[in-house]
Amino acid sequence: MSPVAWEPARRGGSVFLMLFDPPGGDDGAPPYAGPAGRFVLRQSRRYPGLLPFFVGRYSGIAHGRVVKRSGSEAVVLTGTGLIQVKPSVATGAVEDLSTDGGQLSVTGWAVSAAGHQPADRLLAFSRGRLVATAEPTRPRPDVADSLGDQAQNGGSP
Numbered sequence: 001m002s003p004v005a006w007e008p009a010r011r012g013g014s015v016f017l018m019l020f021d022p023p024g025g026d027d028g029a030p031p032y033a034g035p036a037g038r039f040v041l042r043q044s045r046r047y048p049g050l051l052p053f054f055v056g057r058y059s060g061i062a063h064g065r066v067v068k069r070s071g072s073e074a075v076v077l078t079g080t081g082l083i084q085v086k087p088s089v090a091t092g093a094v095e096d097l098s099t100d101g102g103q104l105s106v107t108g109w110a111v112s113a114a115g116h117q118p119a120d121r122l123l124a125f126s127r128g129r130l131v132a133t134a135e136p137t138r139p140r141p142d143v144a145d146s147l148g149d150q151a152q153n154g155g156s157p
Contacts, residue, residue, distance in 0.1 A: 003034075003035045006034040006035055006039060006058075009034065009039050009058050009059050009060065009061075010039075010061060012059065012060065013059065014042070014057050014058065014059045015034070015039065015057075015058045015059070016055055016056070016057055016058075017029065017033055017055070017056045017058060018053055018054070018055050019053060019054045019055075019056065020051060020052070020053045028044045028046060028054050028056070029041055029044040029054045029055070029056025030056070030135060031079060031080075031121075032062055032121070032133045033056065033058055034058060036131065036132035036133070037062075037132060037133035037134050037135070038061045038062050038130075038132065038133065039058040039059070039060070039061060039062070040058060040059065040060050040061070040062050040078055040079050041056050041057070041058055041079075042057050042058065042059050042060075043056070043057040044056045044057070060078070061078075062077065062078040062079065062130065062133065063077075063078050063129075063130060064076060064077040064078065064123065064125070064129070064130030065125075065128050065129050065130065066085075066125055066128045069082065069084075072084065072085065073085040075123065077123070077130065088113055089112065089113055090110055090111065090112055090113055090119055091110070091111060091112075091113045092108060092109050092110030092111060092119070092154070093108045093109060094106060094107075094108040095107050095108045095109075096108070104132075106124065106156060107155070107156055108155070108156050109136065109140050109143050109151075109154045109155045109156060110122055110136055110154055110156065111143070111147060111150075111151045111154040115150065116147040116148050116150050116151040116154075117150055117151070117154075118136045118137075118151065118152075118153050118154040119136050119154065120135075121133055121134070121135055122134045122135070122136055122156055134156055136153065136154050136155055136156050137153050137155070138153065138155030138156060139152055139153055139155060140152065140153070140154055140155035143155070
């Protein structure tokens, strides 16, 4: 979807995104979508049938920042409230940073430290402010070889 298609959501309007339900089901529309994964899901509905699908209504840009609370770091993120930052909960690596036409691209992987499940969401911050979000879904056979099959889809987009 073109970044221009997200302009109504940037200005406070809505963008509707239709997602077909993959085999085996899904939890619904992702909580953030659009360029840099910054647009916030406001409503979601599943339509059953021969070819089930979800429709998500996105509006407004997600804002987040890193803050200090009770001597430790936390993340304040639109739609989720306060998220405590806990050392050693996740493991991963940033393997490449590149720019193309002013667009930053980051590749790597992230999984939970205990069960090696792919991270729920990746958050990128610059100077304590949220600049992008993404869901790790890229297959990483090299990570799975090292950490087990459950880590297979822990790669970043």
